[in-house]
Amino acid sequence: MFLKKQTTFSVMMKIKIFALILITSVFSACSYKFSGASTTGLKTVVVRVFENNAPLVVPTLSNQITESLKSRIRNQTKLIISPTGEGDASFEGRITGYDIKPVALQNSATPTAGANRLTITVSVKYKNNIKEHEKESFEESFTKYFDFPVNGAPIQTLLPGAIENINKQLSEDIFNRAFAQW
Numbered sequence: 001m002f003l004k005k006q007t008t009f010s011v012m013m014k015i016k017i018f019a020l021i022l023i024t025s026v027f028s029a030c031s032y033k034f035s036g037a038s039t040t041g042l043k044t045v046v047v048r049v050f051e052n053n054a055p056l057v058v059p060t061l062s063n064q065i066t067e068s069l070k071s072r073i074r075n076q077t078k079l080i081i082s083p084t085g086e087g088d089a090s091f092e093g094r095i096t097g098y099d100i101k102p103v104a105l106q107n108s109a110t111p112t113a114g115a116n117r118l119t120i121t122v123s124v125k126y127k128n129n130i131k132e133h134e135k136e137s138f139e140e141s142f143t144k145y146f147d148f149p150v151n152g153a154p155i156q157t158l159l160p161g162a163i164e165n166i167n168k169q170l171s172e173d174i175f176n177r178a179f180a181q182w
Contacts, residue, residue, distance in 0.1 A: 047070050094123045
């Protein structure tokens with residue numbers, strides 16, 4: 001009887017070890033890589049300051065959008081951002097729209113906004129200087145918006161957070177359009 005228990009225990013241990021090895025090999029074989037960006041053949045990129053041509057001008061917006069795009073490139077690629085001259089690729093752009101409008105009306109008798117929508121539009125020109133590269137040059141406009149509630153706080157205190165949120169979204173869209181392999 002003791003021998004039978006020991007044999008059963010040994011068989012159960014072997015099954016557990018086999019199952020563990022099988023599960024480990026399945027999970028290691030099914031790993032994903034989420035790089036998404038293709039900068040093969042590119043070494044340098046130039047990001048020129050985005051001009052602010054919007055009817056309503058925020059003095060710091062040009063630098064904020066430019067730096068947001070540079071930061072995304074630095075964090076997600078190995079490209080060297082060249083301060084001047086020509087790179088393997090280049091970005092230049094203009095801020096063509098900056099608009100704040102009320103949304104989410106609260107009362108139909110005396111319409112008051114429950115939230116405001118900040119919308120920013122940028123026109124971007126991406127030029128790939130490497131001949132026959134898999135990603136082509138483009139010229140395109142990108143628009144993003146952010147709704148923020150009016151909780152009695154002055155709009156000027158809420159705008160920096162809204163601008164930062166939109167800049168992240170715009171830089172992601174521009175980056176993906178230029179480098180992503182979707």
